[in-house]
Amino acid sequence: MKKVFTRFIQFILTVLLITVLYFFIPGVWNYFVTYPKLDGQIEQIREKRKHPAKKSNLNEYRGLIHTHSYWSHDSRGTLGEIIPAAKKANIDFIFFTDHERAVLDTFPRGYHGMHENILMVPGTENHDLVVWPLTEMVVDWRKKNPVIIKEIIDAGGLVFFPHCEEKRPWLNPDYQGMEIYNIHTDIKDGESYSDILFNTIVNQNKYRHWIYRELFDEQTAILARWDSLNTWRRIVGYSAVDAHENQNIRARFLPDGRVEWLGPNANPIDTVEVGLLEKILLSEPDENGWAFKLYLDTFYHSYNFVNNHVLADSLEKRNIAKHLLQGHIFISFASLADAEGFLFYAENESGDLIGIMGDALKLQDVKNFAAESPLPGRFRLLRNGKIIDEKYDSYSYRSANILEKGVYRFEVAINFDSKWVPWIYSNPIYVE
Numbered sequence: 519m520k521k522v523f524t525r526f527i528q529f530i531l532t533v534l535l536i537t538v539l540y541f542f543i544p545g546v547w548n549y550f551v552t553y554p555k556l557d558g559q560i561e562q563i564r565e566k567r568k569h570p571a572k573k574s575n576l577n578e579y580r581g582l583i584h585t586h587s588y589w590s591h592d593s594r595g596t597l598g599e600i601i602p603a604a605k606k607a608n609i610d611f612i613f614f615t616d617h618e619r620a621v622l623d624t625f626p627r628g629y630h631g632m633h634e635n636i637l638m639v640p641g642t643e644n645h646d647l648v649v650w651p652l653t654e655m656v657v658d659w660r661k662k663n664p665v666i667i668k669e670i671i672d673a674g675g676l677v678f679f680p681h682c683e684e685k686r687p688w689l690n691p692d693y694q695g696m697e698i699y700n701i702h703t704d705i706k707d708g709e710s711y712s713d714i715l716f717n718t719i720v721n722q723n724k725y726r727h728w729i730y731r732e733l734f735d736e737q738t739a740i741l742a743r744w745d746s747l748n749t750w751r752r753i754v755g756y757s758a759v760d761a762h763e764n765q766n767i768r769a770r771f772l773p774d775g776r777v778e779w780l781g782p783n784a785n786p787i788d789t790v791e792v793g794l795l796e797k798i799l800l801s802e803p804d805e806n807g808w809a810f811k812l813y814l815d816t817f818y819h820s821y822n823f824v825n826n827h828v829l830a831d832s833l834e835k836r837n838i839a840k841h842l843l844q845g846h847i848f849i850s851f852a853s854l855a856d857a858e859g860f861l862f863y864a865e866n867e868s869g870d871l872i873g874i875m876g877d878a879l880k881l882q883d884v885k886n887f888a889a890e891s892p893l894p895g896r897f898r899l900l901r902n903g904k905i906i907d908e909k910y911d912s913y914s915y916r917s918a919n920i921l922e923k924g925v926y927r928f929e930v931a932i933n934f935d936s937k938w939v940p941w942i943y944s945n946p947i948y949v950e
């Protein structure tokens with residue numbers, strides 16, 4: 519009988535061991551083989567960086583459009599967590615999109631103004647819209663979307679469409695921008711949460727940037743939608759980190775000595791007296807009070823994943839908003855390499871710069887397009903969404919003579935891990 523029992527225990531332990539290995543082997547392989555290789559490769563690419571000569575009089579500001587803080591029901595993010603993450607990612611401005619707390623949404627509210635040289639602009643994500651009134655205003659979410667959109671824009675604010683994998687009222691005449699990339703959208707298109715979880719347990723400290731990169735898929739359907747909309751109305755394309763720092767399990771001590779456990783989407787799991795589990799898992803609270811953290815998403819890695827680079831006169835909310843609306847913006851996948859200095863522009867017969875991404879120009883004034891990139895890569899010029907020219911391995915680009923009206927935009931991909939990986943999307947130049 520004893521023998522049978524021992525065999526049974528051995529069997530159970532073997533099954534457990536195989537299960538653990540099955541789930542953890544990919545993460546361990548990544549830790550020892552794949553991720554060190556990728557770190558080495560990306561370092562070689564970054565070493566080729568040359569800062570392009572400044573061609574435009576505007577300054578470049580790097581920022582986030584669509585991200586969340588404690589004001590949203592599904593985030594606990596405070597300045598203590600947001601500011602260090604933003605500084606580490608070289609972020610100049612943050613356009614928040616907190617979920618509303620009531621049908622009457624009074625602006626300004628939440629984080630706003632300058633905080634340690636970072637411009638913070640409060641906005642809301644609701645009713646399939648992201649909005650920033652930019653002024654003192656009460657948004658009444660009981661009204662219909664077309665009315666809300668118009669009221670905010672008439673007051674000088676911004677209204678964009680988030681999550682453009684979803685159905686949106688594309689024919690609405692008033693909205694001004696759309697997300698051409700959103701991290702959350704990208705996660706929804708097929709990645710397995712359990713794979714991410716086990717990979718994160720192994721690689722969270724050293725290689726979380728590569729765990730994020732594994733989520734990436736080019737959003738071809740959304741880009742095609744953007745191109746097609748731009749053929750009949752102007753629409754600004756921007757990227758969204760949609761960060762909440764909430765796909766986590768974490769715990770903190772409450773003033774009464776009990777422990778509050780939070781799960782994904784910042785939902786409370788339980789509040790308990792300190793027990794055996796807490797004694798084993800909890801350590802000294804960090805500067806934000808967390809005594810246990812298992813994070814899938816962090817503010818820093820989201821902020822550093824994809825950025826908006828706006829060319830503007832000054833780091834002031836109305837000036838950034840004005841240039842954003844003019845399309846003076848390109849997006850870059852920052853965790854690959856720093857894209858600061860990139861420019862897509864048009865030249866006249868004498869070789870002078872006559873407009874940059876976002877500008878509308880007359881066909882008779884434009885001779886050709888040009889671009890400067892901090893890294894060599896695959897350069898693509900698109901007209902009305904179709905690739906019309908491709909050039910490889912140079913820092914600058916100059917097109918043939920432009921003979922047709924149309925909407926022209928520019929992409930840069932870098933050769934990484936034996937693939938061409940999208941790195942920069944510029945907004946278009948409109949030739950009329």
Ligand SMILES: [Zn+2]
Binds near residue numbers: 585586643
């Ligand atoms: Zn969001």
